[in-house]
Amino acid sequence: MAPSTPDSKRYVEHVMGMPISLALRGAHTDDASARSAWAAVMAELREVDRVFSTFRVDSVISRLGRGEIGPVDCPPEVTEVLGLAEWAEHDSGGAFRVRRPGPDGESVLDPNGVVKGWAAERAAEHLRALPDTGFCLSAGGDLVCRTLDPDGAPWRVGVEDPRSPSKIIAVIPIRSGAVATSGTAHRGEHIVDGRTGRPPADVASVTVVADTLTWADIDATAAYAHGRDAATWLRTRPDRTGLVVWRDGRTTVVA
Amino acid sequence: MKRVVMWGLSTLTVLVLLFGYHTSTSAALPASSEVVAVGTSSGGRTVTGPVAQTRWGAVQVAITLADNKVTAVTVLQSPDANRKDQQINARALPILTEEALDAQSADIDMVSGATVTSEGYRESLQGALDEAGL
Numbered sequence: 001m002a003p004s005t006p007d008s009k010r011y012v013e014h015v016m017g018m019p020i021s022l023a024l025r026g027a028h029t030d031d032a033s034a035r036s037a038w039a040a041v042m043a044e045l046r047e048v049d050r051v052f053s054t055f056r057v058d059s060v061i062s063r064l065g066r067g068e069i070g071p072v073d074c075p076p077e078v079t080e081v082l083g084l085a086e087w088a089e090h091d092s093g094g095a096f097r098v099r100r101p102g103p104d105g106e107s108v109l110d111p112n113g114v115v116k117g118w119a120a121e122r123a124a125e126h127l128r129a130l131p132d133t134g135f136c137l138s139a140g141g142d143l144v145c146r147t148l149d150p151d152g153a154p155w156r157v158g159v160e161d162p163r164s165p166s167k168i169i170a171v172i173p174i175r176s177g178a179v180a181t182s183g184t185a186h187r188g189e190h191i192v193d194g195r196t197g198r199p200p201a202d203v204a205s206v207t208v209v210a211d212t213l214t215w216a217d218i219d220a221t222a223a224y225a226h227g228r229d230a231a232t233w234l235r236t237r238p239d240r241t242g243l244v245v246w247r248d249g250r251t252t253v254v255a
Numbered sequence: 256m257k258r259v260v261m262w263g264l265s266t267l268t269v270l271v272l273l274f275g276y277h278t279s280t281s282a283a284l285p286a287s288s289e290v291v292a293v294g295t296s297s298g299g300r301t302v303t304g305p306v307a308q309t310r311w312g313a314v315q316v317a318i319t320l321a322d323n324k325v326t327a328v329t330v331l332q333s334p335d336a337n338r339k340d341q342q343i344n345a346r347a348l349p350i351l352t353e354e355a356l357d358a359q360s361a362d363i364d365m366v367s368g369a370t371v372t373s374e375g376y377r378e379s380l381q382g383a384l385d386e387a388g389l
């Protein structure tokens with residue numbers, strides 16, 4: 001299998017337990033400035049992990065959740081993410097939640113539904129600074145792209161078949177913007193409908209195309225949490241398109 | 256916390272009622288980035304965070320703690336959700352394949368799917384694509 005854009009240069013590293021893949025094309029793909037931008041992307045994602053990981057007991061978000069520190073002791077990014085999470089909860093009618101029940105039944109602060117997309121969108125700023133260079137950056141299957149020439153070839157993004165993750169069920173040709181998918185194919189049931197606390201019914205995956213990965217990621221999770229109302233809810237969102245794959249194999253394109 | 260102002264919880268509730276539902280429509284509301292308000296009651300305390308200037312506008316939240324756990328997060332201000340990006344592109348639409356394609360037939364650059372773990376990456380479609388292009 002060869003990538004659609006054979007002249008692109010690719011990079012891969014891991015952070016937060018997931019692969020980060022980058023494809024660059026244009027003026028700076030394999031020189032010092034390209035490598036330095038890639039290093040800056042990874043450094044930023046590692047810093048986000050240090051602050052936001054709920055798996056690290058010493059992260060800022062874990063300490064905030066335990067009440068050891070207050071919001072004023074946190075970096076401004078924490079306020080930004082919690083604000084985004086609350087905004088998402090409001091816009092999703094409560095299907096998207098930033099707090100989830102912990103093992104002891106008490107609520108645990110878990111902004112993971114916001115952090116990944118927000119962090120990758122932010123990290124992509126280092127790539128936007130590369131002159132005359134297009135990019136497609138994937139954080140574990142959620143991606144943000146840029147194409148400089150408005151008439152040039154788009155990036156071709158394959159949407160994984162949630163029932164058979166080694167296959168592609170749709171292709172999204174995208175020049176600049178973001179694509180995010182929520183589903184349970186690789187990590188099992190971890191998204192619940194915040195209104196019921198139960199895994200959503202009927203839906204296998206939701207893919208959302210939006211201007212920013214911050215909102216593509218949030219809306220994919222929120223739409224997925226809506227279960228059988230996933231496509232209906234996604235249609236209410238401004239400037240989004242997407243694809244809902246149902247558990248019975250049917251698909252709905254949201255245009 | 257350096258500059259703590261003690262507020263009654265009732266005052267804080269009014270603040271929250273005033274600002275709490277502007278999340279998807281309001282532009283930034285005027286607020287001081289210096290003042291930190293703390294309300295207390297036997298049930299918990301609410302701490303108002305500083306105003307964070309983000310790329311999308313100002314964001315400010317209040318956090319309620321009870322028994323040292325976060326029990327509520329309230330947005331006091333957030334940017335306009337319906338903001339249009341300056342560089343909005345032609346909307347990209349998913350094109351369904353005739354049938355599910357395997358890796359060899361898929362003419363693609365990247366894969367969007369449920370989050371791939373580092374452990375599962377090597378066997379994933381994205382892993383195969385990267386391998387071919389590295």
